[in-house]
Amino acid sequence: MDKIKKVQGLGLGLRFPHFDDILNTSHNVPWFEVISDDFLEAGPHWDKLTKLRADYPIVLHSIGMNIGGIDPFDIDYLASLKNIYQIFEPEWISDHLCWSSHNGKYHHDLLPIPKTNEALKVVVERVNFLQDYFKRTLVLENVTQYIDFSISEMSEIEFIKEIVAQTDCKILLDITNVIINHNNRKKDYMSYFNNFPMDSVQQFHLAGGFVDESGLWIDSHTQKVQNTDLEVLQSLCKSGKKIAGIIERDGNLPSFEELEKERVSIENEFYEL
Amino acid sequence: MSFMNYKEMLNLFSTNVLSLETSNESCEGIIEKDIENMRIYKRNYLQLCFSNFSNDFPATKSYVGKNNFLFFTRSFLLDKGLGSVNIFKSSESFLFYLKGLDAAKEDRLIFELALIDFLWAYAKLKEIKVTDGVLEYWQELTSKKKTKKKIDFTKLVKIKLVEIDNERAFKLCDL
Numbered sequence: 429m430d431k432i433k434k435v436q437g438l439g440l441g442l443r444f445p446h447f448d449d450i451l452n453t454s455h456n457v458p459w460f461e462v463i464s465d466d467f468l469e470a471g472p473h474w475d476k477l478t479k480l481r482a483d484y485p486i487v488l489h490s491i492g493m494n495i496g497g498i499d500p501f502d503i504d505y506l507a508s509l510k511n512i513y514q515i516f517e518p519e520w521i522s523d524h525l526c527w528s529s530h531n532g533k534y535h536h537d538l539l540p541i542p543k544t545n546e547a548l549k550v551v552v553e554r555v556n557f558l559q560d561y562f563k564r565t566l567v568l569e570n571v572t573q574y575i576d577f578s579i580s581e582m583s584e585i586e587f588i589k590e591i592v593a594q595t596d597c598k599i600l601l602d603i604t605n606v607i608i609n610h611n612n613r614k615k616d617y618m619s620y621f622n623n624f625p626m627d628s629v630q631q632f633h634l635a636g637g638f639v640d641e642s643g644l645w646i647d648s649h650t651q652k653v654q655n656t657d658l659e660v661l662q663s664l665c666k667s668g669k670k671i672a673g674i675i676e677r678d679g680n681l682p683s684f685e686e687l688e689k690e691r692v693s694i695e696n697e698f699y700e701l
Numbered sequence: 702m703s704f705m706n707y708k709e710m711l712n713l714f715s716t717n718v719l720s721l722e723t724s725n726e727s728c729e730g731i732i733e734k735d736i737e738n739m740r741i742y743k744r745n746y747l748q749l750c751f752s753n754f755s756n757d758f759p760a761t762k763s764y765v766g767k768n769n770f771l772f773f774t775r776s777f778l779l780d781k782g783l784g785s786v787n788i789f790k791s792s793e794s795f796l797f798y799l800k801g802l803d804a805a806k807e808d809r810l811i812f813e814l815a816l817i818d819f820l821w822a823y824a825k826l827k828e829i830k831v832t833d834g835v836l837e838y839w840q841e842l843t844s845k846k847k848t849k850k851k852i853d854f855t856k857l858v859k860i861k862l863v864e865i866d867n868e869r870a871f872k873l874c875d876l
Contacts, residue, residue: 468787492786498708505786530715534783537745539714542730546707574742575735579705644738 435459435485435519435631438695440687441676442486447476449684457484457688461631461674462518464490468508474515481516487567487631488518489600492534495554495568496527496541510562520630522567522600525551525588542577543587555595567630569600572608572647589625598630601671603660604653608637608645621660632673634661634694650679652690662698673699705730718742719782721775750774750783750791757792758818760842761799765811773799792819810852814839820862821869828861828874836860836871 439459442450444466450457460480467477480486492505513521526538541547559566568591570584582590588599601624610617636651653675664671675691682690710730717728721743728736751774755762762770777798783791796812796819805811813831817839820826834852841848859874 465787494786498711502786527711529786530711532784533715533719534786534788535715535718535742535746536749536783536788537718537742539718539742542707542710544707550707574738576732577710577730578732579710579730642737644741646741 433459433485435487435672436670437672438691438699439672439674440691441489441674442480443677443681444473445681446684446687447473447480451476451479453684455684455688457691459485459487459519459672459674461489461676462486462516464488464509464512464521465492467512467516468505477516486516486518487520487522488513488516489569490521490523491536491538492528493523493558494528495523495525495558496539496547496551497529497554498527498550499529499532501554501557506558506561513562513564520567520598521562521564522569522631524571525568525591526571538571540571540573540575540577541587543580543582543584544577545581548582548587548590551591552594555591555597559595559597565596565598567598567600569602569633570605571602572605574612574644576613585620585623585625588628592625592628597628599625599628600631600633601629602633602635603657603664603673604633604635604637604676605647607654607656607660608647611645617660618663621664626664626667626669629669629671632661632664632671633676634658634673635676648679649676653694658694658698661694665699718746719778721747721779747771747775747778749788750778753788754792754795757789757822758795758815760818760839761811761815763842764814765804769804773802773804776802789823792822793825810835810838814842817860817871820860821871824862824869828859830857830859830876832856833858836873 437458439461440457442460442462467473490509524538527541528535528537528539555566591597592599606620607617610620634653634657635649636653637645637647638651640646677687713729717725717739725736725739728739751771754774777795781794781798784794785791796815799805799815800812813835816829816831817836820829832852832854833856834850837848837850838852857876859876860871861874863870863872
């Protein structure tokens with residue numbers, strides 16, 4: 429495993445259809461974010477990830493810890509994660525500030541947490557448990573939220589600040605999620621970024637969504653990154669923060685070559701190492 | 702102090718999404734103007750499973766058609782739901798759910814094609830028995846290459862997945 433290269437600059441989220449091109453073609457992607465849930469069980473894809481890991485730093489990003497849930501943790505799942513953390517040695521590990529299962533039923537979605545004091549207590553306890561279990565700092569991602577709760581008692585930023593203060597976790601700032609949440613509420617997203625605890629940010633995400641038939645922005649990861657998102661990135665870069673990030677693309681997947689062109693163009697224009 | 706506790710909130714939200722119903726009666730705790738947006742979470746739930754099962758059961762989907770396959774997926778979610786954090790494990794549950802459907806009892810090709818799809822996707826079954834000619838039909842559905850072999854409903858064959866020169870392949874075995 430490569431111990432010298434560090435996660436820095438603008439990387440890409442690894443997606444299976446690109447795996448062979450990433451391993452077999454020449455490119456300048458500095459690092460990859462790998463979805464942990466795709467590698468829970470051993471198989472030929474582990475061999476490929478081992479090859480990738482020999483040449484590139486990675487982080488492992490999971491989607492099923494159910495950090496905001498109240499069901500007991502799925503111990504088999506956590507053990508599988510711990511196993512791949514030991515094998516592939518990610519520079520850091522992350523999951524989402526959301527819940528994804530309840531009463532033994534799995535939604536496989538990133539569901540929103542009402543920002544109440546009770547929910548805060550649940551999240552803090554679970555993040556502390558996970559950090560003890562993995563013996564690693566957890567990096568938590570803000571999610572897209574299509575509804576607001578009447579029972580919320582604090583803002584998302586207050587909620588995140590409290591979690592960070594009480595757990596020492598780090599934050600994966602999904603720039604696109606923030607913008608989509610604000611666009612859908614017709615609110616100014618720059619004030620959110622200006623008030624965000626940037627010192628806690630370990631990583632950022634950029635992605636492209638679309639507007640559905642009802643006029644709602646959907647976080648689909650199916651399009652190129654929007655200019656609005658790049659303007660936010662530029663302002664963060666200008667503030668002197670050198671935060672590593674990735675472009676996420678899931679649906680409507682272009683070729684690796686095309687995605688790499690988009691990455692290089694953003695890196696050159698907006699993101700200076 | 703919130704009127705509704707966190708557990709109650711999750712109960713209501715989860716039940717609402719898993720119902721896949723268009724009505725939004727139990728949305729207490731969500732601000733009224735956003736209740737309509739619960740459809741996004743329902744759509745995500747159905748779409749994720751449909752997409753996952755479509756990838757794992759391409760021949761079955763092609764055989765029954767997109768709309769029937771969506772109907773089977775929706776029925777599965779309403780009857781069984783997803784019982785594992787590992788989405789890939791749901792395909793095994795879906796396979797055996799298909800077996801129990803009236804449509805599959807009336808047309809055995811539905812389950813047999815699903816069985817071959819599952820064996821190809823996961824290599825988890827040691828060997829399977831299917832009607833003679835179904836494997837060739839599966840190959841026609843997945844590769845779009847026409848087969849001259851006819852399905853012989855009076856005869857069963859046994860097939861297993863093998864590796865030849867690092868490539869997966871099906872092998873017909875003696876019964």
